[in-house]
Amino acid sequence: xxxxxxxxxxxxxxxxxxxxxxxxxxxxxxxxxxxxxxxxxxxxxxxxxxxxxxxxxxxxxxxxxxxxxxxxxxxxxxxxxxxxxxxxxxxxxxxxxxxxxxxxxxxxxxxxxxxxxxxxxxxxxxxxxxxxxxxxxxxxxxxxxxxxxxxxxxxxxxxxxxxxxxxxxxxxxxxxxxxxxxxxxxxxxxxxxxxxxxxxxxxxxxxxxxxxxxxxxxxxxxxxxxxxxxxxxxxxxxxxxxxxxxxxxxxxxxxxxxxxxxxxxxxxxxxxxxxxxxxxxxxxxxxxxxxxxxxxxxxxxxxxxxxxxxxxxxxxxxxxxxxxxxxxxxxxxxxxxxxxxxxxxxxxxxxxxxxxxxxxxxxxxxxxxxxxxxxxxxxxxxxxxxxxxxxxxxxxxxxxxxxxxxxxxxxxxxxxxxxxxxxxxxxxx
Numbered sequence: 419x420x421x422x423x424x425x426x427x428x429x430x431x432x433x434x435x436x437x438x439x440x441x442x443x444x445x446x447x448x449x450x451x452x453x454x455x456x457x458x459x460x461x462x463x464x465x466x467x468x469x470x471x472x473x474x475x476x477x478x479x480x481x482x483x484x485x486x487x488x489x490x491x492x493x494x495x496x497x498x499x500x501x502x503x504x505x506x507x508x509x510x511x512x513x514x515x516x517x518x519x520x521x522x523x524x525x526x527x528x529x530x531x532x533x534x535x536x537x538x539x540x541x542x543x544x545x546x547x548x549x550x551x552x553x554x555x556x557x558x559x560x561x562x563x564x565x566x567x568x569x570x571x572x573x574x575x576x577x578x579x580x581x582x583x584x585x586x587x588x589x590x591x592x593x594x595x596x597x598x599x600x601x602x603x604x605x606x607x608x609x610x611x612x613x614x615x616x617x618x619x620x621x622x623x624x625x626x627x628x629x630x631x632x633x634x635x636x637x638x639x640x641x642x643x644x645x646x647x648x649x650x651x652x653x654x655x656x657x658x659x660x661x662x663x664x665x666x667x668x669x670x671x672x673x674x675x676x677x678x679x680x681x682x683x684x685x686x687x688x689x690x691x692x693x694x695x696x697x698x699x700x701x702x703x704x705x706x707x708x709x710x711x712x713x714x715x716x717x718x719x720x721x722x723x724x725x726x727x728x729x730x731x732x733x734x735x736x737x738x739x740x741x742x743x744x745x746x747x748x749x750x751x752x753x754x755x756x757x758x759x760x761x762x763x764x765x766x767x768x769x770x771x772x773x774x775x776x777x778x779x780x781x782x783x784x785x786x787x788x789x790x791x792x793x794x795x796x797x798x799x800x801x802x803x804x805x806x807x808x809x810x811x812x813x814x815x816x817x818x819x820x821x822x823x824x825x826x827x828x829x830x831x832x833x834x835x836x837x838x839x840x841x842x843x844x845x846x847x
Contacts, residue, residue, distance in 0.1 A: 483729035501642040508812040529585035530606035549594035558672035568666040579667040592619030613639040633747040647809025653677040659826040684799040687785035690721035721782030737783035
């Protein structure tokens with residue numbers, strides 16, 4: 419794979435390094451021997467120009483607005499597939515046939531219950547604890563309940579742990595919500611689909627039947643697909659970093675959840691609703707747009723543009739249609755949602771945003787959909803974690819099975835004091 423070379427010059431002359439080519443995307447320079455050959459490191463804060471691994475799972479071309487899972491475009495998966503079929507694809511590299519899908523769906527469905535003692539574990543949290551705080555704690559604690567799937571060197575145990583995480587995450591997530599509002603925990607139902615069961619776990623109560631709305635369950639399924647994996651983002655890199663030390667899979671996913679909790683990562687859709695609340699009314703939109711265009715004003719339109727996508731976010735196209743389907747189905751009369759739709763309409767026709775390709779992204783629409791469906795903003799990032807679990811698990815498994823992977827150990831550019839002598843306390847001024 420590394421047939422070409424590039425020469426990096428320096429005071430001591432040039433040194434040749436292999437150039438590696440993937441199936442898609444730009445070539446990369448293999449600098450694994452850089453330090454040994456030159457006594458120098460590279461400096462790349464945030465690793466924005468560094469490939470930390472080789473992967474066959476997800477490909478993103480931000481300039482062209484492309485997102486592929488195992489080669490399949492995300493819009494095709496969201497429109498024609500379902501979440502568990504997408505999970506199978508991410509984990510195994512190929513779409514399942516009928517028999518394979520039936521078995522996979524059965525195996526996930528019948529792993530959805532959690533150890534009954536975990537219900538007692540929830541009661542150790544304060545009632546007002548953020549659901550993401552509960553998620554980090556409970557998922558990390560799974561290793562204390564499922565000792566038979568923590569041996570990372572055993573392929574079967576890795577598979578069992580992966581299935582357990584995907585299967586149990588809806589139950590764990592919904593219980594975090596139920597605990598926060600003082601409602602009894604609901605148990606999974608094996609007759610429901612993955613998305614349907616999550617809605618049931620969230621909103622059902624023991625005293626009456628819960629009717630599944632097919633429009634809402636389809637919307638939830640799409641939300642899960644669109645958030646299933648996104649290459650080497652902060653939380654995925656965190657999972658790989660934790661896993662590189664040999665940590666058990668439950669601890670690694672808990673680390674990913676903690677990373678996702680950051681407002682610059684998984685909290686973006688919650689920030690969209692906070693921004694809409696700050697704008698307040700449709701008549702205030704022109705002033706908000708003027709502030710967003712002012713370089714000296716800290717106000718920003720949340721949910722517009724994307725760090726990776728310099729074109730339209732391919733996930734947003736599907737989410738936009740889903741958003742309008744949900745709002746039409748529910749007939750909601752929410753001033754904040756009306757404000758969001760008007761903001762979308764104006765921004766998509768404003769040359770300032772169009773020329774800069776600051777289109778609404780997946781976070782803009784997902785926050786609106788989730789609010790319309792009755793989810794509190796505190797659960798938005800939890801749902802993101804629920805969806806992303808399969809991506810984390812697939813990336814973790816790929817890393818474990820990659821013989822070239824080592825324990826993560828970034829270098830640094832040290833700018834602190836040089837060596838100095840220790841002074842006794844009575845001689846310090």
